Amino acid sequence: MARRESAEREEEEARVCINEALTDDELRAVLARLDREEEKDTFGLVCKRWLRLQSSERRRLRARAGPAMLRQMAQRFCGLVELDLSQSASRSFYPGVTDSDLSVIVDGFRGLRVLNLHNCKGVTDAGMITLGNGLPSLQSLDVSYCRKLTDKGLAAFVLGCCNLKRFHLAGCKSITDHLLQALSRSCSHLEELGLAGCNSITDAGLSILANGCRYIKSLDVSKCSKIGDLGVSRTAEVSSSSLKTLKLLDCYKVGDKSIFTLANCCHNLETLVIGGCRDVSDESMKSLALACGGSLKNLRMDWCLNITDLSLSRLLSNCRYLVALDIGCCDKVTDSAFQALGMGGFESDLKVLKASNCLRITVIGVGTILQYCKSMEYLDLRSCPNVTRLGCEQAGLHFPERCRTNFDGSLSESDAMIGGFF
Template sequence: MAFSSSTDSPSITIMVCINEALTDDELRSVLAKLESQRDKEVFGLVCKRWLHLQSTERKRLSARAGPHMLRKMAARFYRVLELDLSQSISRSFYPGVTDSDLRVIADGFKCLRLLNLHNCKGQQIKVLDINKCSNIGDSGVSSVSMACSSSLKTLKLLDCYKISDESVLSLARFCKNLETLVIGGCRDISDASIKLLAVSCKSNLKNLRMDWCLNISDSSLCCILARCRNLEVLNIGCCEEVTDVAFQGLNGRGDTELSLKFLKVSNCPKVTVAGIAMVLDKCETLEYLDVRSCPYITKAGCEEGGLRFPERCKVNFTGSLAEPEVLLCEWTRSASAGQNL
């Protein structure tokens, strides 16, 4: 694109290429002054350079789902902050958002802050892994729990720091078929929501990871052990408020046994040999017990206390908290798809 400029002499014409005269920042300023979305789209039709600038400046995008189309959009509009995939409820022919769509969104839209899935027929989504998505908050999780209430079985929210009780309460209300929940590192979650979750999902919950949930205490753990009869994996590592009191309720279960296969209480400084003894009295299925960095639980102390571990149980007394958890990986590989922590 060029502009001509005539001087006083009619025989001299100066041609100026606008792409050479204007910097990217200046072109962005021009784009910012365009009020309508249509004008901004026309801006991108001028040339490839202008199209690239128009694409990178796009912050909000409305589109239909589908992995092929989403990949193309992610490559072009990679700085999008808001992605709206909401659908009209009348469009019954449209299949809606699938797991493949969510994988493309997670991998391709690196700057995404808001995802609208309203009426997207997410009833088929069974596993949703958004571990370490630090900008995911309660509104997003609540929307997913409502949309996928009948199908969602596995939800992983590891280190999603903006998640609080509101998310867990929503899961307890809508997702009663939930089998696996990972909320490790979500430090704003408290006993109130966990107790309601234990009541609502008591028949189906099998795997619960809530290490580093610093507001979790005896009351919620006692409720989990009393209600969730099918629980097989429990990780309460670094929950420093948990004490032996959390396990005292096991004495009132009669002949009912725990289903636990994996229990991690590492770095729980208030849990002692007495607490572990109460667990062992009600759990013959235990395959792995992690008590690292528990100052009151040692191998010698367990022997002195007369603790008898199940024959197949591996007990981890020592080692760094950062060491590879080989046994956990082996156990989860043998578990059913989507159930590993």
């Protein structure tokens, strides 16, 4: 017992000596060399001094807290720049952050640059006005599915946050072109805008947005039924050098004119989602394949019913960096399109291929895919009547070890994986 007490005293003396010898700046240098959050948390367990330093150096935090806890967090994490208070869909019954919480955030986190309020249904226009008045340095805000928000509060917010670069409003169905006008007027540095499901915005609003926000890198107007070629083309023309991601899922008014404009102007395009744009045809997609062959990585064009082997083969032979492709329900596509994989002069990097409900694809086509796509990780062949697990086994096809193949729907898709591409 005496020996153990002696060892503990020596350990305590050593710890005291270290704290006396090291300055705060030297301890910060040690902390900076720790990469993982778990290691940084362990650093803070040494003593109260190390915990204080670790807390003051923390830049990102995800939490679920009320006003009292937020005040304590503000005192402890004084250097915070990113705060995630988002709600999961499974907690939709709980309102999450409220307007009173936003007042605490404004008072306590003056250096905040990124705020995530995704699915916080208790936030209203009053809360947005508070943010606009109190956090002028905010650069990123996600209020997706905060359904109580309208143009009034959001327009006041963007008026006060002129440095905004990233703004996500998916599912905020009450907003209109008036908000896009406010963004155009106040936020010239805007780079990323998410408007999926905001079905009151129109081509006129997108055109107004383009007048002031000329450096858009990512735009999502999926399921915005009033968006068509006019607004998309105007955005592509103005943001031609910066646009990398464009999502137009189920924008049924979008057709060949938009795709031709993208081909003519946006040669840095990396991700394009045109699923459900049924008027898009081979001619415009062939043009896009030639123009964006050196940049396009992710392409979703399920339910583009006019797409045939002509454009798909051009895409597969020209787009050397393509990693994810969705051609689901493109029922004019046949095995012949995949022969182009061996004609491009490069090894395909394709990791995800979704080809469900492609009625003319057979085991022969699957064999061609496996021959040239050695990096395949997910292959969706559901509802392809000429392709079965047994048929592939009888043909002697060998799937890559990491490849998950969905034949009949028994394999659930990983939202995190697929969503990361499209």
